[in-house]
Each structure stands twice: as C-alpha cells, then as structure tokens.
Amino acid sequence: MKTLLKNLTIIPMTEDGLSFTGDILIEGRDIAAIGPDLSSDAVDVVKDCAGRIAMPGFVNGHTHLSMTLMRNYKDTCSNLQEWLGQIFPIEDRMDDDDIYWGSMLGLSELIRSGCTSFADMYFHQWMTARACKEAGVRGFLSLTLFGDEEETKDRLSVRRMDEELDGDLLRRDLAVHAIYTCSDGTYRYTADWAREHGAIVNTHLSETRKEMDDCLKDNGCLPAFHLDRLGFFDVPCYIAHGVWLQDDEVALLRDKGVALVHNPSSNCKLASGIAPVSRFRKAGLTVGLGTDGASSNNNLSMVKEMRLAAMISTVSTLDVSALRPYDVMKMATIDSAKALHADDLVGSLEVGKRADITIIDPRKANMTPLNDIFSAIVFSMDEENIDSVYVNGRCLMEERRLLTIDEAEVRRQALKRWDRLRKED
Ligand SMILES: [Zn+2]
The missing domain is CATH 2.30.40.10 (Urease, subunit C, domain 1)
Structure with missing residues (x-):
C-alpha cells in the first residue's frame, strides 16, 4: 500500500x-x-x-494511560504523597476490563491531540497492549513494580503480556514505581531481569523535595546516586520528573545515557516544583516531554504540555530564549524518542x-x-x-x-467502569 x-x-x-x-x-x-x-x-x-x-507525531514520554478513569477525582489533595494515598486503593480494585476501557479512552485523547506513541507505566499491561493494537497507537508499555523483591517476582511471573507483543508497534518495558514505594532489592532484581531479557527500564525519580530529603537521610546520598549504586543505570533506562535533580546527578545521568522525561503539568498540579530543564539541556542531558497520567494533569494533550513547558521555563528563568519553541517541539518529538531509546523508529x-x-x-x-x-x-x-x-x-x-475507535462506545463503557469503581470507594 x-x-x-x-x-x-x-x-x-x-x-x-x-x-x-x-x-x-x-x-x-x-x-x-x-x-x-x-x-x-x-x-x-x-x-x-x-x-x-x-x-x-508527538511522543508522550511518560503517562499512566488507564488513569483517565480517575480524571478530576481526588483533586483537593495538597501534595503527591497525600494524592497517592487516595489513588492506590482504587488502583488495587481495577480489573482487566477497567484497564482496557480506560486505555481506549486515553488512546482516543492521544490520537485527537496528535500523539502517535507513548510510554506507559501501569498494571494489567496486556489489556493496554490489546487496546493499542486495536486503535493502532504505538506503545512502550511498562508493567509497574511495587514493594519488595518477592512481590516483584510475583508480578513478573505473570506472562500474559508475551501473547500481546507483535511487530514493533508495541514494546515491553519495565517500571519500578519509585524509591519511596519499592525496596532496593526490587531495583536490583529489575535491572538483572531487564539485562537478561533485553528490556528497557524506567522509574519516577526526584519528583518531590521530600523524596530527595528522605533519600539523603535514609541512604546518605541523592536519589540518582542511590539508584546508580543499585545498578539501575547499568541497563538502558529513562526517568520521569527529575524536578529536584542536583547538578552532579544531572552529570551522572548524562554520562550513564539516562534521559529525563519532563512532566510540567503534573509537577505544577501536585505542587512538586518546576524542573529546570533548560539548565539540564545545557548540561547535555536529553530531555523529553510527557503528560503523566490524566488524574494528575488532568488531560493527555501534548499540545497543552508543550505550551506549559515553554511558559514555565520562561517565567522561572526570566529568559525567553532559555527554551525556544523549536526546543520544546524537539522535546515533544525526537528527544522523547531518544529518551525512550526509540529514535531509530520514530521522532x-x-x-x-x-x-x-x-x-x-x-x-x-x-x-x-x-x-x-x-x-x-x-x-x-x-x-x-x-x-x-x-x-x-x-x-x-x-x-x-x-477511524479505529468508536468514541461514543468508549465513553459509555468507560463511564460504566468508573461508576462501579467510584461506588466501591
Ligand atoms: Zn507518573
């Protein structure tokens, strides 16, 4: 054709x-x-x-697609930790069908806003994979790992994702949620598993000041150095947020070939801070762009994300040339693709x-x-x-x-799934 x-x-x-x-x-x-x-x-x-x-097409470097179901919910939480405390119990109750319809809802929004590929960090990844194949959207899909090494082994023992992989439309990545929800053993085990299976890993890192301060207290070093000691950067890796990264962490990530995905809407909304990405880029770090999930944004539009990235860079540096429009477009396309180790295919x-x-x-x-x-x-x-x-x-x-999604049906089914989840909350 x-x-x-x-x-x-x-x-x-x-x-x-x-x-x-x-x-x-x-x-x-x-x-x-x-x-x-x-x-x-x-x-x-x-x-x-x-x-x-x-x-x-835009490359959304970090999201949690099925969180579309929780859009505009629990919106009065004052910070990331309080918000996660409200969201985790709902996620624990989500089943395969919730993930499928939440994913379809997200994919409708991605296509409508010009996004052709995305990196997802979530659960029941085989259902997101199925939705991607039907809708025709490219996915870099990470199963999210939580807790200790035993829990991680349990999650990785479920092999349903294997059946869904087909051609290069989908890639299976692996995500460790964060240093405040996962043990050191989980990070080490995941890096070993990724090395053995040729997988690419990612994690939330240095999102809040609390995460940085707690890491210094508990481990005696900054979060990026902590993960480096655990060998997490010895396999291909990308990280999300990096709001509180210090200069020597940025140098470490650059030297290890680990790129950052910037999520300005989520960082603003959850009062996490502003990642100084123009400084990071000047230091040689590859910086992509992502929307994060629709429940901390509250949309999945890379169009809106580009505008905000440009605006907050200018107002926080008081320099209109720190991040020019072309630079922001790079972050949303080729630099996101580089971050995801996919620039040979897209971007x-x-x-x-x-x-x-x-x-x-x-x-x-x-x-x-x-x-x-x-x-x-x-x-x-x-x-x-x-x-x-x-x-x-x-x-x-x-x-x-x-052309590939019946949007009215997707909305109907998504509302039905959310109605049930909300009643149980
Ligand atoms: Zn996230």
Whole structure:
C-alpha cells in the first residue's frame, strides 16, 4: 500500500528551524520518500494536503494511560504523597476490563491531540497492549513494580503480556514505581531481569523535595546516586520528573545515557516544583516531554504540555530564549524518542523511519496569521488544529474523524467502569 501526501509544509525535526514545502510518500509502515513534486505513479492513494503542516507525531514520554478513569477525582489533595494515598486503593480494585476501557479512552485523547506513541507505566499491561493494537497507537508499555523483591517476582511471573507483543508497534518495558514505594532489592532484581531479557527500564525519580530529603537521610546520598549504586543505570533506562535533580546527578545521568522525561503539568498540579530543564539541556542531558497520567494533569494533550513547558521555563528563568519553541517541539518529538531509546523508529520525519505523522490544519482563527510556524505550534495551536494522524502508515484520524475507535462506545463503557469503581470507594 502506497499513500502520497502532497503539498504540505513539512517540519521534519531533523535540523534546527527547518521547514519546507513538499510531499511525503508512505509505503507500508515506513516513510519511503520526502521531497518536492514526488511522482504519483503506482501510488494507491493521493491526498492533497495544501495549506496543512506535517510533523512527526508527538511522543508522550511518560503517562499512566488507564488513569483517565480517575480524571478530576481526588483533586483537593495538597501534595503527591497525600494524592497517592487516595489513588492506590482504587488502583488495587481495577480489573482487566477497567484497564482496557480506560486505555481506549486515553488512546482516543492521544490520537485527537496528535500523539502517535507513548510510554506507559501501569498494571494489567496486556489489556493496554490489546487496546493499542486495536486503535493502532504505538506503545512502550511498562508493567509497574511495587514493594519488595518477592512481590516483584510475583508480578513478573505473570506472562500474559508475551501473547500481546507483535511487530514493533508495541514494546515491553519495565517500571519500578519509585524509591519511596519499592525496596532496593526490587531495583536490583529489575535491572538483572531487564539485562537478561533485553528490556528497557524506567522509574519516577526526584519528583518531590521530600523524596530527595528522605533519600539523603535514609541512604546518605541523592536519589540518582542511590539508584546508580543499585545498578539501575547499568541497563538502558529513562526517568520521569527529575524536578529536584542536583547538578552532579544531572552529570551522572548524562554520562550513564539516562534521559529525563519532563512532566510540567503534573509537577505544577501536585505542587512538586518546576524542573529546570533548560539548565539540564545545557548540561547535555536529553530531555523529553510527557503528560503523566490524566488524574494528575488532568488531560493527555501534548499540545497543552508543550505550551506549559515553554511558559514555565520562561517565567522561572526570566529568559525567553532559555527554551525556544523549536526546543520544546524537539522535546515533544525526537528527544522523547531518544529518551525512550526509540529514535531509530520514530521522532522525526526521515526516509526509512516509521510513518508516524501528525498533520496540522492551521487555517483557523487561532493560528492566523501564522508568521513564525514554531511559535504558532507551541503557543497558538490547540487540539482542534490536529487534522489527521498516521501510525505505522495507517491513518488513525482523518480530518478529525477517528477511524479505529468508536468514541461514543468508549465513553459509555468507560463511564460504566468508573461508576462501579467510584461506588466501591
Ligand atoms: Zn507518573
């Protein structure tokens, strides 16, 4: 199957500030050619996209997809610890169907906001995997590990995820929740398991000041050094949050090839702080972008996340050039892909990479006049400007119409699942 998208403004995210007019040829799941006036000979579908913009689909570097069910719930908690105390008992009661419909709800929102792949940290991962395959969205899916080594071995003994893995649309990662919920043994065991199975690991790290202070008290070192001593950075790894990372921790992560995923909405909402990511980037750390879960954000839109990342960087550094719009777009695409060790597949529009493409329609009041295209995307764009979305060459949304998800049915089922969970709370 060959599809030719014609007459686009293309932002490939391969070179600072680059955009040009041209066509994109999709062959199977890959980008086969990019350039001006590509031939339509032997092409199955030709789409004239004049007036529209193509960019790599957003890569949401950290989320908990099925937490969509708990959106706008327990919203008066004053900090992360209090909020987790309210949320954990609900999560303990979630079953396979809750995870499936929560995932489908999240996937609808991801597609509608131009996101083509995401890193998930949650439970019953086989149901999220099933939802991803049906919806056609790329997932880097981590089972979340909690507690001590014995609990970890129990969780890892469930092999239902193995049946769901198929091709490169899905990848199985492993997540250790955090140093305040997991033992040292869990971190060590997970790193060993990942090494043996060729898996990539991730964890929440240095999210709050309390986490940093407690680690210093309990372990005599900062959180990143603690995990390094446990060997967690000796396997491919990415971390979420890093709000309180100190300079020597940033240097350690950079030298170990561990990237950070920045989650500004969640950090603001839970009063965790502002991660100084422009400083981290200057120090050579790769920084991606993620939404975190919909119950601490309370949405899954990378469009909104980019805008907030730019705004809070500027106001916290008092420097508008500390994180330019193009830098934020990098964080949301190629740098998230690098963070997830997936930049060989996605994150930029290049021949040979997967055809994960987001098409933007700027011909609406909020993006008129366009002037600076990068400013327009970061500061003016909203989800309604996301016109079409492709993953692995498959069109998942065309002119705002979802092609793989029955959104009304997903909403109905999700509300039903949440109704039950809430009544038990
Ligand atoms: Zn998280």
